[in-house]
Amino acid sequence: MSKPHILSFESYDDWDSVPMAEAYDVHQFPASSNPMDLPEKVRNDIKAFAFKGHAHLGADIMDAFPNLGLVANYGVGFDTIDVAYASANGIAVTNTPDVLTDDVADLAIGMLLALSRDIVGASDWVRSGNWASSGAYPLQRTISGKTVGVVGLGRIGHAIATRLQSFNTDIHYFARSEKDTPGWTYQSDLVELATVADIMMVAVSGGPETAGIISAEVIQALGPDGVMVNSARGSTVDEEALLQALETGNIRGAALDVYDNEPNIDPRFAKLSNVLLQPHQSSGTIETRQRMGELQRQNLQAFFANKPLVTPVN
């Protein structure tokens, strides 16, 4: 029996590509980004995408595959996928939630601690020999006793808040509606949240609904002693306003895993000493990436077996 045909976007680790190739006839999305560079027969054969990456996936690509029935996304965020168009054309979309929640929340906390305690600068201080030659490292800032504003209380925001509660912080959160929480304070207004917060943790989904919600006004309200951690999507923050606030000291610092134009980020970031920069690695552990790949393949398998999808989006 011949294997089902799928289209793979970007590259996969061996632990994913080997089982994928065992189960499917895997075609690679053309480097040209033009699906018409694939032969017509192949485009007709392909019934599912193993999608990955942050390039836009819209009608222009989906239309080239008349028998496409599933876009199985590798990742929890699907803001680059035109889900509305997929739904309207009977194409199912799946993602890989839950399996990466812990890692994403962990890195957000690690980024906050690394920023507040300047772990990177202190590491350089030791490795360069400055500790021995020049003495103690400059004092940094504490996080206990501070007020945290968590922006978005989905799976990841909740995991971030739960962790930060154990650090003796006071948790406030912004969400579309008040949630059932262990005593956290709901704020329906982001400027209000930023005003009370010393630390702002951005944990909303990407997409049009959240684009630019961390506006110049919100950043201004966070204030010169405030810090921000963004491990959600670059699009949620007005990046120009953030850069200006960092450059002028209108906020104390920021820790960023995501940016407007990844990986070609604005070169002004690298000139700043009050930012911690990470290369979009929130879910970047061996353990979690293996689980993400497994879940992506479980969705592919369910689709080809005509069973209910494991983690459907639409």
Place this chain on the structure above:
Amino acid sequence: MSKPHILSFESYDDWDSVPMAEAYDVHQFPASSNPMDLPEKVRNDIKAFAFKGHAHLGADIMDAFPNLGLVANYGVGFDTIDVAYASANGIAVTNTPDVLTDDVADLAIGMLLALSRDIVGASDWVRSGNWASSGAYPLQRTISGKTVGVVGLGRIGHAIATRLQSFNTDIHYFARSEKDTPGWTYQSDLVELATVADIMMVAVSGGPETAGIISAEVIQALGPDGVMVNSARGSTVDEEALLQALETGNIRGAALDVYDNEPNIDPRFAKLSNVLLQPHQSSGTIETRQRMGELQRQNLQAFFANKPLVTPVN
């Protein structure tokens, strides 16, 4: 009325030295480390030390001050102070517990996350432009779901365990006796603890009782996939055994804030890529250092007012 005379060791920030000078006639411990370099009258006048630092404070120094009644230590650890000798000679010793617990636990967690997710290397990756030119950063390792072995369940060990519990880890601990915990597993044997642990957090006090307890055998038991965080004292770890294990890959990594010979640490550390090095900055925040100085002065004040000491050690 003339001010009481005190002897100050090492330097203090203005927020400490100004109020100290308002209340006391402050003499500085000689740069020679020889107390006899102070005039006899000054040595007779001094009734209390504002002690700081990690040089040994024993009989040789205390004996030079016949009217010494208090050693007020700035810091929670007092392993460098000969408390037995002080007690035998009617000299009280105080420290600054509690006020630094949160910061020390926070940095321990920050170090664990920075090590496990290689936050320092990933930061360099972005700042050097490698992300744009060479692509995604290598995958790192998760901490959720792992078994943590906390060595010592005093104030700081407890704070570390409480935080790590919110990271969905399984907490085991070593202590002199079993404690009342929220379901953490007691291990009376350090080799046993290291055998079950993926992550070892060292949080015991320094001093002869804990010297070298993280032995070659314990490190061996932690194993090639294990990591260790030490924010306690360098003396608790067999540093030569740790260096060898790191150099040979017999453990996966270590994050260290303390060392045998601070700040002139073994140059072999800086050659390793599987260690995160911090310059003994666990309590190094503005907020906490201010509270430590206040508590040290509260003890001095209580002593000179013949009131009960706030945080006595002996």
